[in-house]
Amino acid sequence: MSISDYVSQINESCGKHRNFIVILRSNKKDEAIKKILSKTEEKIFDSPLFTKIKIKNKEVNIYRTGKILIKNMEGKEELENFLKEILA
Amino acid sequence: MHLDPLKIREDFPILKREINGYPLIYFDNAATTQKPIQVINAIKDYYEKYNANIHRAVHTLSQESTRLYEEAHYEVAKFINAKSYEEIIFVKNTTEAINFIAYTIGLRKLKKGDEIIVTLMDHHSNIIPWILLEKIKGIKVKYIGLNPNGTLKYNEFEELINKKTKIISFPHISNVLGTINDAKYISKIAHENNSLVILDAAQSVPHMPFDIKEIDCDFAAFSGHKMLGPTGIGVLYAKREIMEDMEPFIGGGDTIYNVIFNEKEKKCSIKWNDLPWRFEGGTQNIAGGIGLMEAIRYLKKIGMENIKLYEREITEYALKRMENELNKAIIYGVKNIEERSGIIAFNINGFDSNEVALILDQYGIAIRSGFHCAQPLHNSLNIPSSARISFYLYNTKNEIDKMIEILKEIEKLSEK
Numbered sequence: 117m118s119i120s121d122y123v124s125q126i127n128e129s130c131g132k133h134r135n136f137i138v139i140l141r142s143n144k145k146d147e148a149i150k151k152i153l154s155k156t157e158e159k160i161f162d163s164p165l166f167t168k169i170k171i172k173n174k175e176v177n178i179y180r181t182g183k184i185l186i187k188n189m190e191g192k193e194e195l196e197n198f199l200k201e202i203l204a
Numbered sequence: 205m206h207l208d209p210l211k212i213r214e215d216f217p218i219l220k221r222e223i224n225g226y227p228l229i230y231f232d233n234a235a236t237t238q239k240p241i242q243v244i245n246a247i248k249d250y251y252e253k254y255n256a257n258i259h260r261a262v263h264t265l266s267q268e269s270t271r272l273y274e275e276a277h278y279e280v281a282k283f284i285n286a287k288s289y290e291e292i293i294f295v296k297n298t299t300e301a302i303n304f305i306a307y308t309i310g311l312r313k314l315k316k317g318d319e320i321i322v323t324l325m326d327h328h329s330n331i332i333p334w335i336l337l338e339k340i341k342g343i344k345v346k347y348i349g350l351n352p353n354g355t356l357k358y359n360e361f362e363e364l365i366n367k368k369t370k371i372i373s374f375p376h377i378s379n380v381l382g383t384i385n386d387a388k389y390i391s392k393i394a395h396e397n398n399s400l401v402i403l404d405a406a407q408s409v410p411h412m413p414f415d416i417k418e419i420d421c422d423f424a425a426f427s428g429h430k431m432l433g434p435t436g437i438g439v440l441y442a443k444r445e446i447m448e449d450m451e452p453f454i455g456g457g458d459t460i461y462n463v464i465f466n467e468k469e470k471k472c473s474i475k476w477n478d479l480p481w482r483f484e485g486g487t488q489n490i491a492g493g494i495g496l497m498e499a500i501r502y503l504k505k506i507g508m509e510n511i512k513l514y515e516r517e518i519t520e521y522a523l524k525r526m527e528n529e530l531n532k533a534i535i536y537g538v539k540n541i542e543e544r545s546g547i548i549a550f551n552i553n554g555f556d557s558n559e560v561a562l563i564l565d566q567y568g569i570a571i572r573s574g575f576h577c578a579q580p581l582h583n584s585l586n587i588p589s590s591a592r593i594s595f596y597l598y599n600t601k602n603e604i605d606k607m608i609e610i611l612k613e614i615e616k617l618s619e620k
Contacts, residue, residue, distance in 0.1 A: 129558045130574025130589065137562070163617050165563050177559060181224050181566050185558060 119199050122148040126195070129185070136195050138184040145182040152178065152202045171202055207510040213598045215240035215502075226568030229603045234379050234407060234547050234594035235572055236429045239499075243432055246498035250491045257487055259458055273490050276497035277480065280439055283500045284424070285415045290479040291447075293440040294493055298406040299329035301425030301440035302373070304483070305402055306333040307453045309446070310371070316342035319368040321399075323348040323356055324584045325378045325385075328577040330404045334373070348374070350584045354381040354537045361390065365397050373402035377411075380578045380592060381537035382519075382547030384408070387419045395420070400446070406430055410503070411545055411596075412512040422446055428492060433499035437492030440483075447479055456485035511597050515546035518595055522548060522604045529608060532615045536590060546595035549576075552611065554618035557591040563614055569607050 125139040140148045158170040167178045177185040189195045213219050216238050221228045230238060250272070256265035258273045277289040286292060295301045310320075310333075320334050324347050334345045346364050349357045356374075365372070372394040376387050387403055394401045403421040408414060410431030416424060423446075428437040452459045459482050461475040476482045503511065520541045526533055532553040538544050552560055557573035564571055572592045575582050582589060593607070 130576075133588070135556075135558055137558070161617065165566070165613060165617055166559070177562070179562050179566055181562075183562055183565070185562055187556075 117200070117204060119196060119203065122151075122203050123199065126192075128192075133187060134189050134191065135185060135187045136189055136192075138186060138195075138199065140182040140184065142182060148203060149178055149182075151204070152176065152184070155202050172198070174198065176202070207506060207514040207597060209514070209598055209600050212506070213600075215242065216598055217241060217244070219598060223568035223570070224566055229567075229569040229599075229606060231593040231595065231599065231603070231607065232570045232572050233596040233599075234430070234576070234592065236435070237410065237432050237596050238598065239434065239495075240432055240502055242502050243434065243495050243498045247434060247491050247495045250494045255491075258490055259481070269490055272497070273488070273493050276493040279497045279500050283414075283504065284409065284441060285417050286441055287417070288444065291441055291444050293442060293480045293483045294488055295425075295438045295440050296436055296489070297427040297429070297438035298327075298404060298425040301423075301438055302330050302402065302404065303333045304440055304453050305423050305425075305442075306337050308450050308483075309400065310334075310337045310343075311341065312450070314341055314343050314370055317368060318343045318370045319346055319364075319366070320344070320371045320373065321346045321348060321361070321364055321369055322372075323374050324350050324580045325354070325356060325381070325383065326373075326375055326578065326580070327379050327404065327406070328579070330373050330375065330402075331580065343370075344368075347580070350581065352585070353539070354378065354383050354581075354585065355543070356383075356385055358386070358389070361393055365393065365399065367397075369394075369397055369399045371400045371402060373404070375404040375406075376408035377545045377547070378537075378578075378581070379407050379547065380549045380576050380581050380590065382407075382544040382549075382594075383538055384543055384545060387421065391420045407545060407547070411508075411515055413508040416441055428496040428499065431496075431499055432502055433496035434492045437489050437496050439496075442480075442483075444479060447483070451476065452483050452485055454483075454485035457487070459483070459485040506597060514597060515595050516541055518599060518601055518604060519544070519546045519548065521601050522593070522595075522608075525604065525608050526550065526611070530611055530615060532618060533611065536585065536587070547592065548594070549590040549592045551587065551590055552614055552618070555614060557589040560591045560611075560614060564607065564610055567606070567610055569603075569610065571607075 122144045124141045127137045129135045155171045156169045160168040175187040254268045256269045258270040277292045280292045281289045348360045391401045401421040403424040405424045405426045409426040422443045424441040429435040461477045536549045561573035
């Protein structure tokens with residue numbers, strides 16, 4: 117599995133911490149979200165606005181538009197390794 | 205007031221778009237504005253009918269494009285009440301305009317130990333060029349601080365200004381807080397000290413009547429894309445008497461009147477071109493200049509005073525609703541509506557600004573989140589980032605209502 121199978125774009129957001137916005141491919145969105153949710157270690161909340169979970173102590177926000185906000189990463193390398201795990 | 209936002213909206217094709225199944229609500233105007241069909245058509249017309257390189261060609265097409273491009277300079281000069289088109293230099297954007305000053309005046313006229321004053325409210329585009337110059341020339345950059353309400357500490361100007369202060373550069377309006385600074389006062393105290401004044405007018409020229417003679421700054425910078433014009437075109441206003449003996453920052457075609465090779469000395473002698481062409485080296489963004497001219501004509505037709513008053517009205521409406529109906533929102537900046545423009549920075553307790561922006565995006569509402577290229581301002585106010593809404597003439601109260609309803613839903617989420 118390659119990240120690009122599920123992800124169309126990654127943007128680093130602006131702010132104090134290194135947060136990333138991962139945009140899922142629209143045709144793979146549902147499958148990708150299902151995979152990510154299956155890795156949930158802690159559900160912080162689940163609402164119509166967005167779902168916030170924790171995986172490996174990282175906060176992951178899932179939006180119905182297929183955008184995922186992943187917080188407090190050290191950099192792109194850590195993000196890519198993290199994505200490989202949660203999308204496996 | 206003679207501004208009908210619903211009628212204006214008809215001129216903006218993009219506002220008919222849906223995002224994520226909802227009508228687009230565009231509240232990111234401090235970053236860039238949408239373009240009316242008149243501007244889009246002016247650019248299209250140029251490429252369809254007049255496209256040719258400007259200046260010195262004798263053929264008809266070139267003369268037509270030259271006339272339009274030069275006319276764009278006249279239009280900008282009139283719009284800001286400059287003395288002459290010779291004071292209007294087209295650049296890429298505000299950032300390039302400020303760098304332009306740094307690499308002409310800054311590089312050539314400043315010496316080690318000279319000082320430049322900027323503010324903690326500044327966009328990075330008015331901080332980084334001076335830090336670069338600090339490294340090259342050994343000058344010192346000093347910073348005016350902020351009060352907790354996001355206004356400048358005016359008393360610090362008098363404390364920091366001294367004989368070594370050569371330039372004072374500051375924003376007319378904060379791109380984060382919307383604070384309107386007293387440009388006339390700062391220009392006056394700077395000139396009393398014989399310091400040059402640079403005004404970052406990126407957030408003011410598009411939104412209010414602007415009179416460069418009244419402010420009396422030496423330089424002003426603004427971007428076309430923030431005032432309904434295309435990207436890649438911006439303006440540097442530079443007082444003629446300062447630039448007259450200045451050599452160009454970018455040398456090349458159109459910057460010179462002639463270059464004569466002296467066979468005996470084996471070197472070229474140069475006679476510089478007239479203002480402003482001396483500072484517009486190489487083929488310029490001709491279509492951009494023409495698009496900017498059309499944008500200015502569009503704004504003038506509506507009236508800058510009308511635009512200012514309308515933005516004030518909807519900003520006041522948004523601020524009141526946010527203050528009265530949101531319990532967890534922290535709104536930054538001055539309370540007095542006359543001291544601020546149509547920009548509102550805020551946070552909602554329990555959420556970071558990116559979360560707020562991503563939720564609004566689901567409903568087709570475009571706002572900005574993060575530092576807005578003003579990290580020192582956020583450091584100074586001790587906030588990690590902020591969400592920012594910024595209005596323009598096509599926004600409506602109905603759009604604000606829709607946003608407030610979503611923000612209320614976000615607040616409910618934090619109560620769970």
